[in-house]
Amino acid sequence: MSAKSQPTKNYRQLSEKLENMVAQFDDPNIDIDKSIELYESASKVIAEMEAYLKQAKNKVEKINKAKN
């Protein structure tokens, strides 16, 4: 297995960020300006996550055990 360039944020961090934004978006009291701002930010996060799903590869690193 060879490593390709790894994204800086891991997928779970991006997913949590997106979840947070979606929760804010669902707030019925949110004003339209904030909605637009959130939509733009969420779209960027989604793009990063989609890039992750296309580019990153798994990498195996062998760890040597300490001798008893």
Place this chain on the structure above:
Amino acid sequence: MLENSALSPTQFVEGFNAIIEYNLPAVVIEGELAEFKVSKNKWLYFNIVDEQSSVRCFGTVFMLKTPLEDGMLVRIQATPKLHQKFNFSLNLISIMPTGEGALKRSAEILKAKLQAEGLFNNERKRGIPFAPARVGLLTSENSAAYFDFLKVADDRWLGTKIMFCDTLVQGENAPASLLSGLNVLNQLPDPPEIIVITRGGGSTEDLSAFNDEQLVRAIAQSRVPVLVAVGHEVDWTLAELVADLRASTPSGAANALFPDKTSESRTLKKISQNLRTVLLSQIKTTNQELQYAKKKRYDQTISIIQDNQTELAKHQQIIEALNPLAVLRRGYSVLSLNSKPINSIKGLKKAQLINNRLTDGTITSKVYKLEPIKD
């Protein structure tokens, strides 16, 4: 002659041991356990027997890798020795149950003990992180389990660092090997988010390492959550019972651990579409609210203007009523002398010329007669 070659008991013991050490430095014996006893939590005493013979054995509790009881078939490695005072015994090097029956029985005893301690309670089990970035893997390199796990991991997910420790997964040394791997991964400065211990299926004896008490306790105490996948479905090993998550095969472990990237991609598209729909709906609603507000404001303004117009009309009526020209239109006239209005006969003289303003013109008149009104 025999009488002249008598040995002392000590000499006999030393000579005997020298012969035994030379000829049988270590022996491996399989037999049934009898009169098994642990003394002062330190010393083991038992006999290893068959139908005709019984041999005394002696060892320490540190050699016990798994619970034992009378009747179990065991395999011991030991050195034979004649003690100066305690007669003959086999000094243990190792002891393990052998045969499916004994191994299962041993595991059952240990299971009951650990269960009573609460090691298998569901409350102890930790969650498995979503899309882990770092995964520890303990298995035998070049085994089918190793390749199966990695293949499914690669099929399903991306971007994970798999921190692999090559370990034994069966045999006498397997527990120590797995324990060592577990400790190494736990003690890394940047440890994995989860550790997977896995192997393929096998006999009870093949899988016996996963019932080792030390290993099981180490899994329970692991700082990092542990997923154990031993390739079988029936009779879970104790390592599987104590783990945070269990899978039935190495492939099953990878399936449980990693999300499916195709499914994730679909979900992202759906989220994106939903957000767009919600935003458009919000814009539409806001627009409608704005239009409504505008109309309301317009209506309010019109209403104010109309009210003001009504008020203005009233004032106009009042002003009109007070307008002197309106009085003239009703048939009255205004008398004036030298452009000053006349409102009394006083100061007037006969034959004086006065002006008479009517609604459509002026009449010049001469005073003919002045007559005051009598009360």
